[in-house]
Structure formats: structure tokens, C-alpha cells
Amino acid sequence: MYGKGLRGLSIATAATLVTAFALVFFYAPLDADQGFVQKIFYVHVPMAIVALGGFVFGGICAIAYLRTRDRKWDLRSYVAIHLSLILGLGVLVTGSIWARASWGHWWVWDEPTLVSFLIIFLLYACYQPLRFSIEDPDRQARYAAVFAILAGAFVPLNFLAVRLAQSLTHPRVLGTTGGDMPGSMRLTFLIALAGMVLLFVTLWKYEIAAKQARMRLKALRRRLLEA
Amino acid sequence: MRAVGALVRKDLLLELRTKETVPAMALFALVAYVLFHFALHRNALDGDLAAGVLWVTILLAAVLGVNRLFVAEREQGGFDGFLLAPVDRTAMLLAKVLALLCFLVLVEVIAVPAFFLLLLGPSAGPAFPELLAILALADVGLAVVGTLAAGLAVQTRARDLIGPLVTLPLLVPVVIAAARSTAPLFSVPAGGAEAKWLAVLGLYDLVFVLLAYAVFDFLLED
Numbered sequence: 001m002y003g004k005g006l007r008g009l010s011i012a013t014a015a016t017l018v019t020a021f022a023l024v025f026f027y028a029p030l031d032a033d034q035g036f037v038q039k040i041f042y043v044h045v046p047m048a049i050v051a052l053g054g055f056v057f058g059g060i061c062a063i064a065y066l067r068t069r070d071r072k073w074d075l076r077s078y079v080a081i082h083l084s085l086i087l088g089l090g091v092l093v094t095g096s097i098w099a100r101a102s103w104g105h106w107w108v109w110d111e112p113t114l115v116s117f118l119i120i121f122l123l124y125a126c127y128q129p130l131r132f133s134i135e136d137p138d139r140q141a142r143y144a145a146v147f148a149i150l151a152g153a154f155v156p157l158n159f160l161a162v163r164l165a166q167s168l169t170h171p172r173v174l175g176t177t178g179g180d181m182p183g184s185m186r187l188t189f190l191i192a193l194a195g196m197v198l199l200f201v202t203l204w205k206y207e208i209a210a211k212q213a214r215m216r217l218k219a220l221r222r223r224l225l226e227a
Numbered sequence: 228m229r230a231v232g233a234l235v236r237k238d239l240l241l242e243l244r245t246k247e248t249v250p251a252m253a254l255f256a257l258v259a260y261v262l263f264h265f266a267l268h269r270n271a272l273d274g275d276l277a278a279g280v281l282w283v284t285i286l287l288a289a290v291l292g293v294n295r296l297f298v299a300e301r302e303q304g305g306f307d308g309f310l311l312a313p314v315d316r317t318a319m320l321l322a323k324v325l326a327l328l329c330f331l332v333l334v335e336v337i338a339v340p341a342f343f344l345l346l347l348g349p350s351a352g353p354a355f356p357e358l359l360a361i362l363a364l365a366d367v368g369l370a371v372v373g374t375l376a377a378g379l380a381v382q383t384r385a386r387d388l389i390g391p392l393v394t395l396p397l398l399v400p401v402v403i404a405a406a407r408s409t410a411p412l413f414s415v416p417a418g419g420a421e422a423k424w425l426a427v428l429g430l431y432d433l434v435f436v437l438l439a440y441a442v443f444d445f446l447l448e449d
Contacts, residue, residue, distance in 0.1 A: 066445055123396035126389065133383035139449065143379055146442045147393070150375060153438055154397060161400035161427055165407060 003209030006202070013202045016195040020188070028188040037101040042189060044094040046196035047087050048117060052155060054084030054200060055124060059152020062145035074141040077148050079207045081127050083200060088121045116162040123151050230314035234322030239329060241299060248295045249333050252288040256338035259284040260345050271348035278409035281342050282402050285331075286369070286395070288338065292330045293373035294390045296323060297381040310447060320374060320443040327370040335362055347413065357420045358412055364428040365405040371435045372397050378446040404428045 024042045031038035061077035064070075095114050100106045109115060130147055134140040242248055263280045264270070272280055300306050309319055339362070373394060380390035404427040411418035 066442075119396055119399050123393070126392045126396075129385065130379065130383060130389050130393065133385045133389060135384075136449075139382060142445050142448065143382065146445050147379055149442055150397070150438060153434060157431060157434055158400055161403050161431070164423065164427060165403050 003205060006205055006209065009198070009202050009205065013195065013198040016191065016198050020192040020195040023188040023191055028185050029182065034102050037098065040094055040098045040101075042192040044091060044098055045189070046193040047094065048091045048113075049193060050196045050200045051084045051087040051091055052117075052120075053197075054080045054087065055120065055155055056152050058084065059148045062148035062152070065141060065145045066149075071141065074145065075208055075211060076204075077145060078131070079204055079211070081124060081148060083203055083207070085121070085124055085127070087200070088117070088124065091117060092121060112159075112163040112165070116159045119158055119162070120151075120155055123154065127151070230312070230318040231321045231325070234309075234318060235325045235329075238322065238326035242326075242330070248292050249330050252291050252330065252334045253337040255291055256284050256288045256334060257341055257345075259287065260342060264346065269346075272346050272413075273348040274414040275406070275410045277342075277347055277413040278406045280346065281339070281409065282365075282406045284342070285335065285338065285365075286398060286402060288334055289327075289331060289369045289373060290391045290394055292327060292334070293377045293394055294380075294387060296327060296374065296377040301381050306447065310449075316444045316447050317440065319447060320378075320439055323374045323377070324370045324439075327373055328366055331366045331369060335366070348415070358409065360425065361405055361408050361420060361428070364425060364432060365401055367432045368401045368428060368435060369398065371432065371439050372401075375435070375439050375443065378443060382446075400427065400431050404431070 020042065024039050028039070028042070030036060058077045058080035061073050061080060065073035065077060092114075095117070096106050099108050099111070099114070107114075127144065127147060131140055131144045134143055260280075263284070267276070267280075269276075300309070310316075339358075376390055376394040376397065379393060380386045383389050404424045408420040408424035408428070411420060
């Protein structure tokens with residue numbers, strides 16, 4: 001009853017991720033000036049894109065919750081933000097490793113994408129403390145939704161401000177993914193991105209199914225005790 | 228509109244009688260200057276450093292005000308009274324933003340001249356109209372975001388912690404834009420503020436005013 005189609009999705013996710021890693025290590029060429037460490041790009045960038053997408057998706061679900069007042073939208077929003085936070089931690093760690101390897105420092109303040117990501121991560125890190133310090137379930141869902149909408153709208157605004165703050169010293173014509181990637185790199189990147197999206201969706205569905213099953217179990221147990 | 232007036236009047240009267248928030252904010256700003264003086268080991272600041280110290284001080288003082296913003300409503304049942312009254316809920320948002328804006332202006336009337344006296348280098352004489360424009364734009368952003376964050380935090384158990392934790396990351400763009408636009412005014416050959424940063428502040432204010440208008444009602448439902 002819970003988690004319909006999860007088996008197929010899990011298999012597809014595992015297959016895509018395995019393909020992506022095989023391509024990363026055996027097919028994609030070594031970067032001319034960064035060498036082997038550039039391969040972290042295939043984990044770091046998809047993770048960042050999926051995490052940001054997850055935050056925005058959480059905001060959209062929150063809007064849907066406030067419109068319909070259906071608890072399933074609240075659950076979707078919560079799980080999306082929760083997973084994006086975990087991915088966000090991964091983004092900061094892999095970004096830091098990459099920065100250390102290619103620029104020599106663990107943290108680089110002139111890199112607007114990295115800095116904006118940190119600010120957004122710090123903001124979303126308040127989501128769970130906020131949510132779980134409200135006891136009343138309806139109010140909890142409502143306040144969490146308001147926060148998710150505010151923070152979701154903050155994501156692009158923050159990127160704009162941080163990027164402007166650095167644009168004088170570091171002009172950037174292309175995005176971080178670069179328009180001049182050779183075809184084999186781009187193919188590998190796209191498959192890695194697809195793998196990460198699938199991973200996110202699978203984990204999201206698993207967590208929602210688990211939470212729904214737990215809630216149902218609780219309700220049944222309560223009925224049993226009352227009977 | 229009359230509801231907004233009444234609520235603002237109530238907040239200002241309350242502040243006038245208890246003198247809890249604004250004096251504390253102003254005092255905090257002065258203490259922060261003393262701390263910065265010793266921590267940075269400088270007698271006079273200019274340029275980026277001066278702008279940074281001024282804005283971090285204003286921001287932290289604002290957070291103190293944000294934390295106190297809904298205290299009376301929560302402790303004395305003001306929310307229930309307001310919800311029972313046949314007025315639009317947006318009135319509460321507008322009134323609280325205006326009240327916080329008043330507090331911020333009052334604090335800045337003390338804190339900004341004090342900054343000039345205590346920390347700003349003697350040769351750096353800023354252009355006042357520009358500084359006032361930056362302060363006004365930043366204050367609107369601080370007041371709107373502060374009110375939203377205060378409204379979010381007030382019903383939580385750990386409200387004293389959640390308020391600042393939510394407010395500060397949301398205000399990072401304000402600090403970036405305000406500090407960057409103030410820095411040339413405080414530099415030794417004083418320059419003008421870049422229009423770009425004023426535009427960022429304006430855009431930020433606009434986005435958050437619209438967002439606040441859209442979501443604030445949901446914070447006041449029970």
C-alpha cells in the first residue's frame with residue numbers, strides 16, 4: 001500500500017548512479033589542468049543543483065499546503081527540505097575538498113556560488129529547530145510552510161546579491177558548468193545529474209512512505225487501545 | 228487604516244511608558260562600538276572596515292528589537308484581542324513594520340552620530356543625503372524581515388534563539404548591499420555610493436514587502 005513503484009525506482013536509481021560513476025572513472029577525460037581531482041565535479045555540481053531544486057520544490061509544496069490545507073503537501077515540503085539539507089552538507093564538504101585541491105584553500109570567499117550556498121544552508125538549518133519547537137501540529141505545518149516560502153524566495157535573491165558583491169574582482173562570463181565542456185564530459189555530467197535527481201526522488205518517496213506508514217500505525221494502535 | 232494607526236499608537240505608547248526596547252538597542256550599539264574599538268585595536272576606522280562595523284552594529288541592535296517585537300502580544304493575549312476585532316489581519320503586519328521602523332530610526336539617530344564621534348576617522352566626512360538614503364532603504368528591509376521573523380519565532384518554544392537564527396541569514400543581502408554602498412562614503416578620498424547597491428536594497432525591500440503581504444496572514448490564525 002505504501003511506496004508503490006519504489007522497487008522499480010530504486011533499481012533505476014542504482015543503475016543510473018553506477019553508470020554515472022563508471023563513466024566518471026573510465027570514460028570522461030582527465031581535466032587538462034586540474035587532473036584527477038576535477039572528477040569531484042560530477043558529484044559536487046549535481047548535488048548542489050538537486051539541493052537547490054529541492055529547497056525550491058519544498059517552497060512550492062508549502063504554497064500548495066497553504067492553499068489546500070492538505071497535510072500531504074506539508075509532509076512533501078518537509079521531506080524535500082530535510083533531504084536537501086543533507087545534500088547541502090555534502091555540497092559544502094565536496095566543495096571545500098575541491099577548493100582545497102584546486103585553489104589551495106579549504107574555503108574561498110571570492111567564489112560567489114560557494115558563499116551563497118553557505119548562507120542558504122545556514123538559513124535552512126533553522127527549518128527543523130523552528131518546526132519542532134512548535135507543538136500544535138496544524139500550527140507547526142503552517143509556520144513551517146511560511147518559512148519554506150520565505151526561504152525559497154530568498155534563494156535567488158541571495159545568489160544575486162552575493163554574485164554582485166564579487167563580480168568586480170572575478171568576472172564570470174559562463175556558469176560554473178562551463179559552456180566549453182567537451183562532449184564526453186557533458187554526457188557524463190548529465191548522467192551524473194540524472195542519477196542525483198533520481199536518488200533524491202527515491203529517498204524522498206521512501207521517507208514519505210515510511211512517515212505515512214508510521215502515522216497509520218499510530219492511528220491503528222490508538223484505535224486498538226480505545227476498542 | 229485606522230486599525231493600523233491604533234496598533235502603531237499602542238506600540239509607541241507602550242515603548243514610551245516602559246522604555247524597554249529602544250534604550251536597550253541604543254545602549255547595545257554603544258557597547259558594540261567599544262567592543263569593536265578594543266577587538267580591532269583601532270582608534271579610527273575608514274572605508275570598508277568602518278562600513279562593516281556600522282552595519283553589523285545596526286543589524287545586531289535591530290535583532291534585539293526584533294526579539295521584543297511581539298512579546299506584549301504573546302504575554303498579554305494581544306493576539307486574541309486582535310483576532311477578535313473585525314479588522315484585516317494585514318493591519319498587524321503593517322503596524323508592526325511601522326513600529327519597528329520607528330524604533331530603528333530612533334536607534335540610528337543615536338547610534339550613527341555616536342559612530343562618527345567614536346570610531347570614524349577624522350578625515351572621512353560622508354555625504355549625508357546618500358547615507359540617509361542607504362539607511363532608509365536598509366531600515367525598510369530590516370523592519371519587514373524582522374517583523375516576519377519575529378512573527379515566525381514568537382509561537383515557538385525557543386523563540387529567543389529561533390528569532391535571531393532566522394533573521395540573520397535572511398538579512399545577509401542587506402548587509403552586503405548596505406556595507407558596500409556605505410564603504411565609499413567613509414573612504415578617505417570620499418566617493419559616492421554605487422547605484423547598483425541601492426538598487427539591490429530596493430529590490431530586496433520590494434520582494435520582502437510583497438512576500439510579507441502574501442504570507443503574514445497565515446501566522447495569525449489561532
